[in-house]
Amino acid sequence: MKRRRDDIRLWTDQQIFGGLEILKASCVEFRYPLHSHEVFVIAALRDGAQKHQIARYRGVAYPGTVMIIPPGQVHTGESAERDTGWDYSALYPNPDVLEALSRELFRDSGGSLDFGTKMLIEDPELAARLIESCEIAEHSPDAVEREEAVYGALDVMIKRYGQRTGKGSFRKAPDARIRHALDYIHAHFHERLRLKDIAEHVDLSEFHFMRTFKAQMNVTVHCYLTQVRLDAAKVLLAAGNPTADAAVSTGFYDQSHFTGSFRRYFGVTPSRYATACR
Known part of the structure; x- marks a missing residue:
């Protein structure tokens, strides 16, 4: 069989x-x-x-x-x-x-x-x-x-x-500092971010910020940042942008890193996704 x-x-x-x-x-x-x-x-x-x-x-x-x-x-x-x-x-x-x-x-x-x-x-x-x-x-x-x-x-x-x-979302909304951190990530995901950059933006130590983020978002900072980058990359790929350009524009170190992350989260390569879009 x-x-x-x-x-x-x-x-x-x-x-x-x-x-x-x-x-x-x-x-x-x-x-x-x-x-x-x-x-x-x-x-x-x-x-x-x-x-x-x-x-x-x-x-x-x-x-x-x-x-x-x-x-x-x-x-x-x-x-x-x-x-x-x-x-x-x-x-x-x-x-x-x-x-x-x-x-x-x-x-x-x-x-x-x-x-x-x-x-x-x-x-x-x-x-x-x-x-x-x-x-x-x-x-x-x-x-x-x-x-x-x-x-x-x-x-x-x-x-x-x-x-x-009027109940709103099933997920409890994060507090003000984590919301500001999310806004910062969405505004700067295409840059070579460091944990220190995001933590300082919301006036928290790196360790306290990591623990608070994980507790409220149920994922690590790195995981969330990767998802934001991949979602932005999908928009570029669906619009017809080359894979290499999508990788660089969304903050990935290189095309290999981008392809590996894309396949790990979605089960397909960026090129296969781009080809299937219409």
Whole structure:
């Protein structure tokens, strides 16, 4: 019996929501490191079993399961069973997009969109709808068909599990100093930053800053900075910029360092991602 291999396809479709990232993956050996996104992760399991950690919660997802992970929520993912792997599809919509959709659906409600704290939902019908939308987004040459498929799946998800409340984000907001540190990182990620630079900006010692950042963000400073750089690089790659230029422009030491980091976090090389974007 031939052993399965990792097969991960990640791309951005500029004609959906002005730029929607989409994923279709079959993972066996690949393991997602602890990371987060500034967008929603809407994932549906197609086959196998995925072991994961979302914030402090650990669990296993099976076919028919839908994950709704809000922005900023750290998570991991790997195969629940040795040599078996898991197949899934995912959409990564910007919070503003889902907020706009929810305002149209719940016209008489105030507040903001909230999916509650349950991020793992057993809903085979919705899972199938999300998987189908990703298939259409991958294969259809017709932008209207791709947009309608994604809109339709997200519409069903929001109607079933969304509500407009004043509760805000599932993740507790960081304190003022860490928020200032995040702003500094986003403004200077393309530079050769040192931990001392960021800590001094928020008037903390390096050691105190490292501990406080990890406690509030659930990832290290280096991990967060790497993610910011990679997200910025994806924007450049999707726009058609060469891999070498994307690496230099986002603060990586060289193209090899950039490629290794990109593959570790996303399971694909920068060049493969760039080629898949449209």
